[in-house]
Amino acid sequence: xxxxxxxxxxxxxxxxxxxxxxxxxxxxxxxxxxxxxxxxxxxxxxxxxxxxxxxxxxxxxxxxxxxxxxxxxxxxxxxxxxxxxxxxxxxxxxxxxxxxxxxxxxxxxxxxxxxxxxxxxxxxxxxxxxxxxxxxxxxxxxxxxxxxxxxxxxxxxxxxxxxxxxxxxxxxxxxxxxxxxxxxxxxxxxxxxxxxxxxxxxxxxxxxxxxxxxxxxxxxxxxxxxxxxxxxxxxxxxxxxxxxxxxxxxxxxxxxxxxxxxxxxxxxxxxxxxxxxxxxxxxxxxxxxxxxxxxxxxxxxxxxxxxxxxxxxxxxxxxxxxxxxxx
Amino acid sequence: xxxxxxxxxxxxxxxxxxxxxxxxxxxxxxxxxxxxxxxxxxxxxxxxxxxxxxxxxxxxxxxxxxxxxxxxxxxxxxxxxxxxxxxxxxxxxxxxxxxxxxxxxxxxxxxxxxxxxxxxxxxxxxxxxxxxxxxxxxxxxxxxxxxxxxxxxxxxxxxxxxxxxxxxxxxxxxxxxxxxxxxxxxxxxxxxxxxxxxxxxxxxxxxxxxxxxxxxxxxxxxxxxxxxxxxxxxxxxxxxxxxxxxxxxxxxxxxxxxxxxxxxxxxxxxxxxxxxxxxxxxxxxxxxxxxxxxxxxxxxxxxxxxxxxxxxxxxxxxxxxxxxxxxxxxxxxxxxxxxxxxxxx
Amino acid sequence: xxxxxxxxxxxxxxxxxxxxxxxxxxxxxxxxxxxxxxxxxxxxxxxxxxxxxxxxxxxxxxxxxxxxxxxxxxxxxxxxxxxxxxxxxxxxxxxxxxxxxxxxxxxxxxxxxxxxxxxxxxxxxxxxxxxxxxxxxxxxxxxxxxxxxxxxxxxxxxxxxxxxxxxxxxxxxxxxxxxxxxxxxxxxxxxxxxxxxxxxxxxxxxxxxxxxxxxxxxxxxxxxxxxxxxxxxxxxxxxxxxxxxxxxxxxxxx
Numbered sequence: 001x002x003x004x005x006x007x008x009x010x011x012x013x014x015x016x017x018x019x020x021x022x023x024x025x026x027x028x029x030x031x032x033x034x035x036x037x038x039x040x041x042x043x044x045x046x047x048x049x050x051x052x053x054x055x056x057x058x059x060x061x062x063x064x065x066x067x068x069x070x071x072x073x074x075x076x077x078x079x080x081x082x083x084x085x086x087x088x089x090x091x092x093x094x095x096x097x098x099x100x101x102x103x104x105x106x107x108x109x110x111x112x113x114x115x116x117x118x119x120x121x122x123x124x125x126x127x128x129x130x131x132x133x134x135x136x137x138x139x140x141x142x143x144x145x146x147x148x149x150x151x152x153x154x155x156x157x158x159x160x161x162x163x164x165x166x167x168x169x170x171x172x173x174x175x176x177x178x179x180x181x182x183x184x185x186x187x188x189x190x191x192x193x194x195x196x197x198x199x200x201x202x203x204x205x206x207x208x209x210x211x212x213x214x215x216x217x218x219x220x221x222x223x224x225x226x227x228x229x230x231x232x233x234x235x236x237x238x239x240x241x242x243x244x245x246x247x248x249x250x251x252x253x254x255x256x257x258x259x260x261x262x263x264x265x266x267x268x269x270x271x272x273x274x275x276x277x278x279x280x281x282x283x284x285x286x287x288x289x290x291x292x293x294x295x296x297x298x299x300x301x302x303x304x305x306x307x308x309x310x311x312x313x314x315x316x317x318x319x320x321x322x323x324x325x326x327x
Numbered sequence: 328x329x330x331x332x333x334x335x336x337x338x339x340x341x342x343x344x345x346x347x348x349x350x351x352x353x354x355x356x357x358x359x360x361x362x363x364x365x366x367x368x369x370x371x372x373x374x375x376x377x378x379x380x381x382x383x384x385x386x387x388x389x390x391x392x393x394x395x396x397x398x399x400x401x402x403x404x405x406x407x408x409x410x411x412x413x414x415x416x417x418x419x420x421x422x423x424x425x426x427x428x429x430x431x432x433x434x435x436x437x438x439x440x441x442x443x444x445x446x447x448x449x450x451x452x453x454x455x456x457x458x459x460x461x462x463x464x465x466x467x468x469x470x471x472x473x474x475x476x477x478x479x480x481x482x483x484x485x486x487x488x489x490x491x492x493x494x495x496x497x498x499x500x501x502x503x504x505x506x507x508x509x510x511x512x513x514x515x516x517x518x519x520x521x522x523x524x525x526x527x528x529x530x531x532x533x534x535x536x537x538x539x540x541x542x543x544x545x546x547x548x549x550x551x552x553x554x555x556x557x558x559x560x561x562x563x564x565x566x567x568x569x570x571x572x573x574x575x576x577x578x579x580x581x582x583x584x585x586x587x588x589x590x591x592x593x594x595x596x597x598x599x600x601x602x603x604x605x606x607x608x609x610x611x612x613x614x615x616x617x618x619x620x621x622x623x624x625x626x627x628x629x630x631x632x633x634x635x636x637x638x639x640x641x642x643x644x645x646x647x648x649x650x651x652x653x654x655x656x657x658x659x660x661x662x663x664x665x666x667x668x669x670x671x672x
Numbered sequence: 673x674x675x676x677x678x679x680x681x682x683x684x685x686x687x688x689x690x691x692x693x694x695x696x697x698x699x700x701x702x703x704x705x706x707x708x709x710x711x712x713x714x715x716x717x718x719x720x721x722x723x724x725x726x727x728x729x730x731x732x733x734x735x736x737x738x739x740x741x742x743x744x745x746x747x748x749x750x751x752x753x754x755x756x757x758x759x760x761x762x763x764x765x766x767x768x769x770x771x772x773x774x775x776x777x778x779x780x781x782x783x784x785x786x787x788x789x790x791x792x793x794x795x796x797x798x799x800x801x802x803x804x805x806x807x808x809x810x811x812x813x814x815x816x817x818x819x820x821x822x823x824x825x826x827x828x829x830x831x832x833x834x835x836x837x838x839x840x841x842x843x844x845x846x847x848x849x850x851x852x853x854x855x856x857x858x859x860x861x862x863x864x865x866x867x868x869x870x871x872x873x874x875x876x877x878x879x880x881x882x883x884x885x886x887x888x889x890x891x892x893x894x895x896x897x898x899x900x901x902x903x904x905x906x907x908x909x910x911x912x913x914x915x916x917x918x919x920x921x922x923x924x925x926x
Contacts, residue, residue, distance in 0.1 A: 041494050069490065199640060206596035207586055209633065212393035216637035219386055220376065232497065236586055243510055244392055244517070245385070261499030261588060270587075327494070536797040538786045545772040545783055548826075552770040556784035557755050615774045 031061040031089040033290050035283065036080055038094040038119065040067040043259045043325035044279050045094065048118065050326055051280030052092070055287035063287065064088060073100040084108045090290035092283075094119040098176070102134045109136045114293055118142060118286045119279070120176070127301045138293055141285050143277040144304030145177045149184025149228075152254045153192075155273045155309050156226045159252045163194030164225025167217060169210050169234040172202045178230040181256060185228050195225075203234055210237025211244060218245050226252040232259065239270045258310060260327045266312050274310040276323040281305040349664065356660050357608045357624030360653055364628060368635040380638065384515075390630045391520045396421070396578050398523060398626035400594065400601035401608075402530045403574030405622045406567050408605050409534075411547040411614025412474035414568060416463060416481035417575040417601065420456050421594030423489040424579025428452030429498040429589030432505055445504040452580040453573060459485045460572020464565030478568075489591035498589040509584030519581045526577065531619040543567065547614030600629055603650060607657045628653060683746050685710050685879045686731070686762075686848050691740035693726055700726040702903045703740070708848065713870060713880045715894035715911075717887075719923055722900040724883050728850050731881075732764040733757035745847075763841035764850040767857070771833060773826030777818065778803030780825055781810060781840045810839040813876070814869055831862030835869055842873065849873065850881045855889050867893050887916045901925055 035052050037045035049065050056063040066083055068075035073096045083091060084107055091108050095101035095117055102122050108115050115137040117125075123134025156166060166189070168182045182200060189197050198217060203210035210233065218224050218241070227242070229235020235255030242251045248269055255262065258276035265271040282305050289299045308323040315321060352359070365381050372380035380386055400417045407414045432448030439447065459481045466477035492498075500506075511518045534540035542563055545553045554560050575594065583589045608625030610617025632649045684707040693701040701723050708714050718724050729735045731742060733751030741748050744760055751757040754764070771780050779786070782803050789799040804821040811818060816835045818828075825836050834854055841849055851870070855863040863886075870893045873880060884890050890897060891911060899906040899922040907922040 041490065043494075069487075201637060204596045205592065207590070207593070208393065208396050208582070209596070212389060212630070212634050213637050215385075215389035215393075216634045219383065219389065220638055220640065233590070233592075236497070236588065240510070240586055241389075244389065259497065261497055264499050264501055264587075532795075532797075538788070538798070541775070541779060541786055541798060542784070544774055545779075548772040548774040549770065551768070552772050552783070555754065555766070555770045557758075558784045615772075 031059075031291060031294050032064060032086075033061050033090045033092065033287055034064040034066065034083045034086075034088040035118075035286065036076065036083060036091065036093040037065070037067040038076075038096050039069060039071045040065075041069055042071075043327060044119075044257070044277070046327075047325040048094075048279040048283035048286075051283030052287045053283075054280070055284040055291075059288070059291045061089075061287065061291055071096050073097040076101070077104045080104050080108070084111060084113065087111065088113060089294055090114045090116065092116050092118050092286040092290060095122045096120070098122050098125075098134075106133075106136065114138050114290065116141065116286055116290055116293075118282050125176075125302070139289050139299050139301050139303060141282050141289065141303040142305065143177075143282070143307065145180035146184035146187075147304065148256065148275055148277065148307050149181035149186075149230075150188040151184075151307050151309060152181070152228050152256065152273070152275050153185045153188035155275070155311075156228060156252060156254045157189065157192045157195060159254075159272055160195070160225040162192050165196045165198055165221050165223055166226040166228065167198035167224075168200040168228045168230055169213065169238040170200050170202055170230040171205050171234060181228075181230045185230075198224075203237060205231070205233050207233045207237030207240065210234050211241035214238045214241025214251075215245050218242075218247065218251065224251050226254065228254045228256075230256055232257050235271060236265070239265065243270065258308075258324050260324055262310070263315055263321075263324060266310060266315050269312065272311060274315075276308045276310055276325075278305045278307065278323060279325060280323075354609060354621075354664075356657060357621050357628060360607065360628045360657070361624050361631065364631050364635065368631070368639065371639050375639070380635065386634070386638070388517060388520070390627070390634050392517055393634055394626045394630035395519050395523045396582055396594070397597045397600040397604055397629065398623065399526070399574050399578035399581070400597055401604040401622050401626050402527065402619065403571030404601055404605050405530075405608070405610060405617050405619055406534065406540075406543055407474070407571050408602075408610045408612060409547045409614060409617045410543050410564065410567050411550070412467065412564070412567065413478065413602075413612070414463065414571045415475065415478040415598065416459055416485055417571060417578075418594035418596075418598035419482050419485035419489060419591070420459050420572050420575040421579040421582065421597065422589075422591040423459070423485045423492075424452040424456040424576040425583040425593045426489050426493045426498055426579075426589035426591055427455040428580045428583040429500045430492065432500050432502050432583075433498075436502055441502050441504045445502050445508065448500070448502070448505060448583075449580050452583065453576040456572045456576025456579065457569055458572075460569040460575075461565070463572070464568035467568065468561035468564040486591065486595075493589060493591045497586075500583060500587050500589065502587075505584050506587045509581065509587065519585060522577075522581065526574075527619060527623055530574075534619050539563075539566070544615060547616070600650075601626075603654050604629055607653055609657075609661070611661060625657075682709055684708055684743075685745055687743040688727075688731065689741050689743065691727070691730060691737045691742065693730055693735060694738050700903050701730065701737075704900065704903070704905050705740075706898050706905070706908070708879045708881060710847070710879050711874055711877045712896065713874050713882055713894045715890040715897045716881055716883045716900065717885075717890060717897055717919060717923060718900035718906070721902070722906075722923070723903040724900055725852075726903075727900065728764065728852065728881065728883065731757070731848075732762055732850055758844070758846075761845055761847035762850065763844065763846035763848070765834075765837045765841060765852065765854065767853045771825050771837060774824050776804070776807070776822050777811065777825055777836050777839070778805075778807035778821060780836055781807055781843050783840075785844075806843060807839070810843045811835065813842065814839055814872060816869075829862060830858045831865040834858070834862075834866050838869055838873070842876075842878070846878065848879045848881070850883075852883050853885070854882070855884065855886060863889065887919060890919075891916065899923055 053063050066079050076096045105115050116139045117137050118141045121140045123132055125140050127135050127137045129135045171178050189195050201213040227238040229238050239253045252272040254273040255271045256275050258274050262274045285303050292299050368380040428448045431451035432444050435444035435447035463478050463481050466472040467474050542558050582593045604625035605622050607628050608621030633646050636646050686708040688706045690703045716724050730737050733754045733756050787799040787802045788796045791797055807821050814835050854866050894911050898908050
């Protein structure tokens, strides 16, 4: 299975990094690794930075964290250019557009700076294939969103006793990450014959619309048992729709992502289950992979990181709570 | 004034009963659209599912709750659009107010009881929303910046400030009173719907029964005439943009109460829907015409289309097509009644 | 040397004495004098740029005069704004009429000074019935009868709209009406209607300054004619003692 392969790959990086640590100390060179997030103010990326810093500390590298306040290629490219001018030893970046960031990143590649993309990708996300003009990054390290969708499906199926109707509340088609979550969710639900997946509702990242859609779906399907919100606004909107319909606790809501506010939402029962990504892991593997490459190791072209399933009962436990994103 | 040189064609406004009838119908077109839509969905629902669409209080409430946020933005925009202006910043003023209300409620909650903290949060959200409205008004009335440009700039400013204050994420509120305001019911009616209905009545009164409303129409029709009549037009314009910001602020506060979280992008997707509601409601983007009740119908038309198409399980992208078609028909009806020398108010 | 059509005994309602006005280096008005008596129609004639507009704007408070004085009902006055002039009863009716086309006759008459009433004893609302009643009475004084008082003025003809603009002025007790090209944009039957409106106003004892290019209208309605040329007074004639040829000669000079 693909995810097993990825997990093994991750393990391989970890092992090789240990070896690399020794090598680096022998070389006595302090590497500078730049991390450019999609936006600087988001808890997801702040958490990713935390993981990256932990890795940098472990291997004795310096981490530079620079980015734009909004998720926008127009704002990200100047930051990237400035970083390239400083000639770091490696660049980790969450590209804000899979096409528009290709040319700017080529400049880094041309300057001999290795590029690794984290969270999001350029081109197809399949790197080092020798095909296309966007295969030059060494690796794509991100949550395996298909896996995340599958985990959401399994958690929801369990919560509703493996029967009833469910649907996906999604942002809009064409966003790679949320599309993959929906794909994984639907694929996994095929394993539960008692569950019917209704048509996906797209809400344009408008929680007001997501709430109304949930109410409308429920109006037609009184046996609705659950909703999967493919991102935070979709989930909060759907959860409010459930609340307005007076179905809290009856129609289960699964949210993707775990900002600090999710704790409250789980405790009040607004949201039943949250699928937390592991951004710190992404940051950690990002720095480790860069370091491994810089010390002459080969690294996998794709690494998928894992998820944690949170609910009311486990969210207070430290081993679960550690995956809540930093404020 | 060349339009008035031909005297025969419009000699007596009472000359044609049928023409007057057309004009009356055109003025009520938003309500007609609404009626047609409801008949359509009711028929479909009965034929296909054997259940009622319209006479379900659940559906009615769901649609009403859905319409609250875009309608609140549209109420302020009705005034601004009648005066011949436009306010593109309302979406992000709403987001800003939502974030401020959330922060202020939390902050006040540390030292005050929850009810007082909620009041502080609401007040803070509304007051801060007035800031961008004030700047819009000064830019447009004093510095003669075109409304499109001035409010577009404020769109960016309010957006940036809201994102910075929210730290790029949603700001959760934990206040039981505030949550009850957003999701509670009184006599079975959602509180946010009751508040919105009261606010609609107030705005209808202001637009149709006060000097302020009368002057808004006059400025939209002929700004020079308003100036020569002794109306302080710059001051009036400043008040219009304050009013628009206040409506957006109320939208933001109710959003934060309903979702128990402030989000900077809360109002972003609502801007176009709110302007569409005003236009479907019978206002002209050239100014001079429009009513609050028309805007209410316009907002309900959009809400019913979006809710109803989900209800009958139509491919979601048809929603955009349907709303677009209604806007186009609405504008065509407006053009036609103008040609007929229609009653524009 | 002033010629008058009214009895000498009466005071002029408006007396413009040696008024001058400069715009930078341009002397727009040089030492211009004219007077106006109640119940009199004075036509102001002159080529483009002769100073007609500057003169009426100086009288109506848009511009301040640089020299000379303006006396209204026997007292020297300085109007800082059109509102100040209007408060004295000097109303200007511009060529574009300054009407809000989307509002009714009553709403236009009262624009900026709407009457209010209270419902339930405490909610102030626009007193639309009072506006409609005033509109009906005022328009009747101009021999202009409308059935639908709630119709927006944009639906009336040019002559009817002219009547609304005049109606607004007389409702507020204008004693001096300054009319800028009132017939310019109208068809012939409408022009006749406006001429009869002016005669009606004159009969009510109001004083009128009437700017026009149309000598036919001037001779139809004016008592006196004041001709300006390049900012100076080119001449002043009683209508009964002159003819169009003479006026044209005064206008073009020579």
